[in-house]
Amino acid sequence: MFTESSLIQNLRQAGLRLTPQRVAICHLLVGNTEHPSAQQIYDQLRPEYPSLSLTTVYNTLDALVALGAIQNLGNDVSGTIRYDAETSPHANLICTSCNRIIDFHSPHVQALTNEVNDQSGYQIAGARVLYYGLCAECQQLTQPNL
Numbered sequence: 001m002f003t004e005s006s007l008i009q010n011l012r013q014a015g016l017r018l019t020p021q022r023v024a025i026c027h028l029l030v031g032n033t034e035h036p037s038a039q040q041i042y043d044q045l046r047p048e049y050p051s052l053s054l055t056t057v058y059n060t061l062d063a064l065v066a067l068g069a070i071q072n073l074g075n076d077v078s079g080t081i082r083y084d085a086e087t088s089p090h091a092n093l094i095c096t097s098c099n100r101i102i103d104f105h106s107p108h109v110q111a112l113t114n115e116v117n118d119q120s121g122y123q124i125a126g127a128r129v130l131y132y133g134l135c136a137e138c139q140q141l142t143q144p145n146l
């Protein structure tokens with residue numbers, strides 16, 4: 001997990017101007033375990049930053065992804081791209097009903113990454129390990145009442 005100041009440092013290195021909006025996006029991402037979409041970030045910050053545009057949110061997220069400071073998790077089941085501020089090797093679990101995404105830490109993820117790195121001939125820059133299924137809460141909701 002990057003700190004807020006290291007995210008800001010990354011943006012500066014990418015040549016982006018450090019506007020209060022961009023700093024606020026970094027602030028929102030650090031320690032965030034919700035795996036937000038660009039739209040969710042925009043909706044959360046808009047009340048405090050009325051001049052914020054969705055384009056700025058996307059540009060900032062794209063820059064941070066390109067720098068390896070955050071991870072693009074790909075689309076959730078509604079087709080929305082979600083982002084993860086946790087960049088250490090771990091798996092993600094996505095609920096196909098409520099779209100919740102959680103982190104799953106296991107030393108096996110790092111071991112698998114090492115194995116792929118050693119045996120594929122690729123220089124691995126990152127990994128996206130995503131499991132799909134019903135979370136515990138949604139399983140209860142879909143269970144028939146007996």
Ligand SMILES: [Zn+2]
Nearest residue numbers: 095098135138
């Ligand atoms: Zn769920």
